[in-house]
Structures are given as structure tokens and as C-alpha cells.
Amino acid sequence: xxxxxxxxxxxxxxxxxxxxxxxxxxxxxxxxxxxxxxxxxxxxxxxxxxxxxxxxxxxxxxxxxx
Numbered sequence: 001x002x003x004x005x006x007x008x009x010x011x012x013x014x015x016x017x018x019x020x021x022x023x024x025x026x027x028x029x030x031x032x033x034x035x036x037x038x039x040x041x042x043x044x045x046x047x048x049x050x051x052x053x054x055x056x057x058x059x060x061x062x063x064x065x066x
Contacts, residue, residue, distance in 0.1 A: 001053035012051060019046040022059070031062040 001014050005021075012021065018034055018041055034041045035058040041049050051057065 001051075003051055003054065004056045006058055014053075016051050017047055018049045018051065018057075021051065021057075022046065025059075027059070031064075033060050033062050034058070 036055050
């Protein structure tokens with residue numbers, strides 16, 4: 001299936017979760033913000049949130065500061 005990830009088309013296996021994709025991208029231990037179809041996905045739901053064909057996903061690194 002096809003999704004848009006940070007503006008680029010990406011082919012994924014059907015049924016993949018946000019957590020699966022983050023692991024595939026080697027971003028598991030990073031501070032991230034994830035948005036799917038313009039809605040923030042809480043980290044606690046990454047393993048339950050299944051991606052669907054046509055989803056538009058943004059992954060950004062969370063940077064702390066003051």
C-alpha cells in the first residue's frame with residue numbers, strides 16, 4: 001500500500017502500525033511527534049494505530065528548549 005511520509009510516497013506492507021514503521025526507520029529511541037492525516041498520534045497508541053493506504057503521515061523530531 002502507498003502512504004505519504006513527510007511528503008514522499010512510500011510503499012508499506014498492509015496492516016503496518018505506526019510503531020512498526022518507526023522501528024523500520026530506526027527511530028524507536030528518538031523523541032518524536034507523529035501526525036497521521038493532520039491528527040497527532042499519541043505515543044501510547046503507536047502500536048495500535050494501523051496505517052491505511054493513502055494516509056498522509058508526518059514524523060518530526062521533538063526538540064526541547066526554553
